[in-house]
Amino acid sequence: MASQEDVFKKLIAHSKEYGFVFPSSEIYDGLGAVYDYGQNGVELKNNIKKYWWDSMVLLHENVVGIDAAIFMHPTTWKASGHVDAFNDPLIDNKDSKKRYRADVLIEDLMAKYDEKINKEVEKAAKRFGDSFDAELFKQTNPRVLENSAKKNEIHTRFVKALNDSDLAELKQIIVDYEVVCPISGTKNWTDVRQFNLMFSTEMGSTADGALTVYLRPETAQGIFVNYLNVQKTGRMRIPFGIAQIGKAFRNEIVARQFIFRMREFEQMEMQFFVKPGTELEYFNKWKETRMKWHKALGFGDNKYRFHDHDKLAHYANAATDIEFEMPFGFKEVEGIHSRTDFDLSSHEKYSGKNIKYFDPEINESYTPYVVETSIGVDRMFLSVMASAYQEEALENGETRVVLKFPSALAPVKLCVMPLVKKDGLPELARQIIDDLKFDFKCAYDEKDSIGKRYRRQDAIGTPFCVTVDHDSLNDNCVTIRHRDTMQQERVKISDLENIIGKAVSMKELFKKIAEK
Ligand code: ATP
Numbered sequence: 001m002a003s004q005e006d007v008f009k010k011l012i013a014h015s016k017e018y019g020f021v022f023p024s025s026e027i028y029d030g031l032g033a034v035y036d037y038g039q040n041g042v043e044l045k046n047n048i049k050k051y052w053w054d055s056m057v058l059l060h061e062n063v064v065g066i067d068a069a070i071f072m073h074p075t076t077w078k079a080s081g082h083v084d085a086f087n088d089p090l091i092d093n094k095d096s097k098k099r100y101r102a103d104v105l106i107e108d109l110m111a112k113y114d115e116k117i118n119k120e121v122e123k124a125a126k127r128f129g130d131s132f133d134a135e136l137f138k139q140t141n142p143r144v145l146e147n148s149a150k151k152n153e154i155h156t157r158f159v160k161a162l163n164d165s166d167l168a169e170l171k172q173i174i175v176d177y178e179v180v181c182p183i184s185g186t187k188n189w190t191d192v193r194q195f196n197l198m199f200s201t202e203m204g205s206t207a208d209g210a211l212t213v214y215l216r217p218e219t220a221q222g223i224f225v226n227y228l229n230v231q232k233t234g235r236m237r238i239p240f241g242i243a244q245i246g247k248a249f250r251n252e253i254v255a256r257q258f259i260f261r262m263r264e265f266e267q268m269e270m271q272f273f274v275k276p277g278t279e280l281e282y283f284n285k286w287k288e289t290r291m292k293w294h295k296a297l298g299f300g301d302n303k304y305r306f307h308d309h310d311k312l313a314h315y316a317n318a319a320t321d322i323e324f325e326m327p328f329g330f331k332e333v334e335g336i337h338s339r340t341d342f343d344l345s346s347h348e349k350y351s352g353k354n355i356k357y358f359d360p361e362i363n364e365s366y367t368p369y370v371v372e373t374s375i376g377v378d379r380m381f382l383s384v385m386a387s388a389y390q391e392e393a394l395e396n397g398e399t400r401v402v403l404k405f406p407s408a409l410a411p412v413k414l415c416v417m418p419l420v421k422k423d424g425l426p427e428l429a430r431q432i433i434d435d436l437k438f439d440f441k442c443a444y445d446e447k448d449s450i451g452k453r454y455r456r457q458d459a460i461g462t463p464f465c466v467t468v469d470h471d472s473l474n475d476n477c478v479t480i481r482h483r484d485t486m487q488q489e490r491v492k493i494s495d496l497e498n499i500i501g502k503a504v505s506m507k508e509l510f511k512k513i514a515e516k
Contacts, residue, residue: 004327005327007389008328010389010391011385011389015258015385018459018460019039019040019041019460020038020041020044021035021036021037021038021041021259022036022037023036032263033252033262033263034263039411040412040460043411043441044384044405044411045377047408047411048380048384049245049268050506051408051509052293052380053268054510055510055513056243057243060241062240062241063240063241063243063270063272064230064236064240064243065242065243065244066230066244067244068219068223068225068244068246069222070215071203071213071215072213072214072216072221072222072225074211074214075351076225076347077214077217079343079346079349079350079351080221080224081346082198082217083196086217087194087195088101088103088194088195088197088252088253089101089102089167089193089194090102090192090193090194090195091170091190091192091193092189093181093184093186093189094189094190095184095186095188096181096183096186098181098184099253100181100254101254102171102174102192103158103162105174105179106158106174106179109154109173109174109177109179110151110158113147113150113151116147117147120137120141120143120144121137124141154173154177155310157173159310162311167194168191168192170192171189171192175189195251196251197252198214198215198249198250198251199214199215199249199250199251200212201215215249216246216249217248217249219244219247219267219269220271220343220372222244222246223271224343224344224347224370227242227355228355231273238273238275238359239273239274239275240272242273243269243270244268245267245269246267247267248264248265249264249265257328259378260326260328260331260378262378266377267374267375267377268375268376268377269373269375270373270374271371271372272286272370272371272372272373273357273368274370274371275366275369276366276367276369277369278369279317279340279370280317280318280338282371283318283371287306287320289513290373291322292512294322294324294334296509296512297384297387297409297509298406299383299384299387300387302325303325304323304325305322306321306322307320307330307332308320308321309321313337315339315342316339316342317338317340318338319335319336319338320335320336321333321334321335322336322375324379324383326383327386331379332379333375333379333383334373334374334375334376334380335373335374335375336371336372336373337371337374338371339372340369341368341370344368344370348367355367385403388403388404389401389403390403401455401458402461402484403458403459403460404461405461406509407463407503407504408508410461410462410463411441411460411461412441412462413440413441413442413462413463413464414440414443414463414500415442415444415445415457415462415465415466416429416432416433416442416444416445416466417445417446417450417465417466417467418467418468419468419469419470421446425468425469425472425473426446428473429444429446429468432466432468432478432493432496435497436496436497436500440500440504443457445457450467453465457483458483463482463483463503464481464482464483464499464503465483466479466480466481466496467481472493476492477491477492477493478493478496480496480499
């Protein structure tokens with residue numbers, strides 16, 4: 001069986017070969033951790049964004065959207081804490097000259113102990129068969145106990161070091177547990193230093209005193225500074241939310257793992273403004289709603305888990321991540337944070353403007369508390385690609401590579417294929433596309449054998465292939481072939497819109513999310 005790493009490599013190669021993701025400015029050898037989306041990638045990405053956007057603004061009467069500018073007044077980032085505290089602890093290996101995030105090295109170290117434990121459990125499960133009690137084994141097996149004690153010891157030190165911002169202790173953990181650089185294999189480390197992740201640039205000419213502005217590192221602040229504009233002009237009453245999709249920029253130190261960690265990426269964020277004291281109730285509600293959104297895609301409930309934060313950001317009173325099982329392990333895809341009134345109070349202080357909400361129900365003004373849901377489009381894209389990508393052994397001995405996207409997200413919904421390039425079949429195929437193109441992204445393919453054409457569509461995840469043959473000219477029927485089952489059926493041309501429309505509609509997904 002292929003290792004997870006091989007699968008990931010294949011996925012990256014496939015993404016490029018089939019027009020999903022290209023390295024940025026590739027003809028100049030690319031730019032670190034910056035990527036472009038190709039002709040199929042952009043369709044998939046747009047569909048993911050639509051799935052998120054509509055799930056926010058259609059399903060919730062009290063959630064509306066905005067689209068704020070990337071540049072913001074520089075004081076915004078002072079108020080938000082990003083100028084002073086948006087740092088990563090970094091450490092260099094003196095031999096390989098490679099730079100790492102100290103916290104990531106320690107997290108990977110802990111994951112290794114988890115792996116060891118899991119291996120012991122798997123081995124024992126095989127040995128003992130049906131009567132195996134994994135929990136009991138974990139509580140009693142000496143090797144498992146030793147590994148989990150080590151992991152807990154590291155964990156306790158790590159959390160304390162993060163909370164105390166103790167950089168020397170972070171390094172000490174790396175030294176004590178003999179973490180080696182994966183490139184040089186040595187333990188020759190520099191001290192840990194803080195590194196600010198914001199990109200800055202100049203606005204205006206230097207003659208009139210250029211202003212240093214930042215490329216926003218998150219979209220959330222555009223919502224905070226506009227919340228009162230939206231509340232007043234939209235006559236919104238608390239609780240209400242503001243949703244936004246947009247680019248964010250971070251000068252990530254360790255930018256690896258393809259589109260998982262990029263320097264330019266896109267976020268989908270929703271800030272929900274609530275009455276102080278009710279925030280944890282809404283935090284739990286949004287946790288549940290967001291998990292349903294993920295699970296509705298049908299990749300398997302076991303692919304997701306919540307991971308509560310070890311260290312709460314200075315502004316948060318509750319925080320969790322939704323993690324997804326990527327080819328390189330469970331990783332954060334989305335964060336859900338209860339941010340208290342930190343941001344709004346801070347903007348009030350720095351701007352000197354009153355941005356309190358007047359609550360007509362209690363006849364009082366207050367600064368709302370905020371619960372946010374924040375998901376990266378690109379990480380979501382990667383999780384969809386990783387789950388969809390499958391290599392299937394066929395009965396005839398061949399392998400087919402197929403992207404089993406949920407039909408609602410698939411970049412191309414159908415491909416229409418005339419059996420041969422003559423006898424009026426191409427004309428009928430074109431006519432079918434002309435009828436369906438208003439609703440669905442359609443493709444046309446007349447080259448090579450039907451089998452080859454099916455494979456090409458499988459490789460980009462097209463849920464339906466429609467073949468026009470000589471009989472079609474008389475009976476007005478075509479053969480529709482389903483991507484996942486590869487089954488074919490004869491249907492009326494006039495039924496295509498209905499059949500495909502039902503299968504690719506997002507409505508069924510939304511119903512699952514809205515279910516009580
Ligand atoms: P990480 O711990 O992985 O650096 P984070 O906790 O800093 O992520 P948040 O600030 O909570 O991330 O951002 C919310 C979401 O934005 C993340 O869950 C992720 O999906 C996405 N995101 C953050 N940084 C990046 C990045 N460099 N590249 C792609 N997506 C990102």
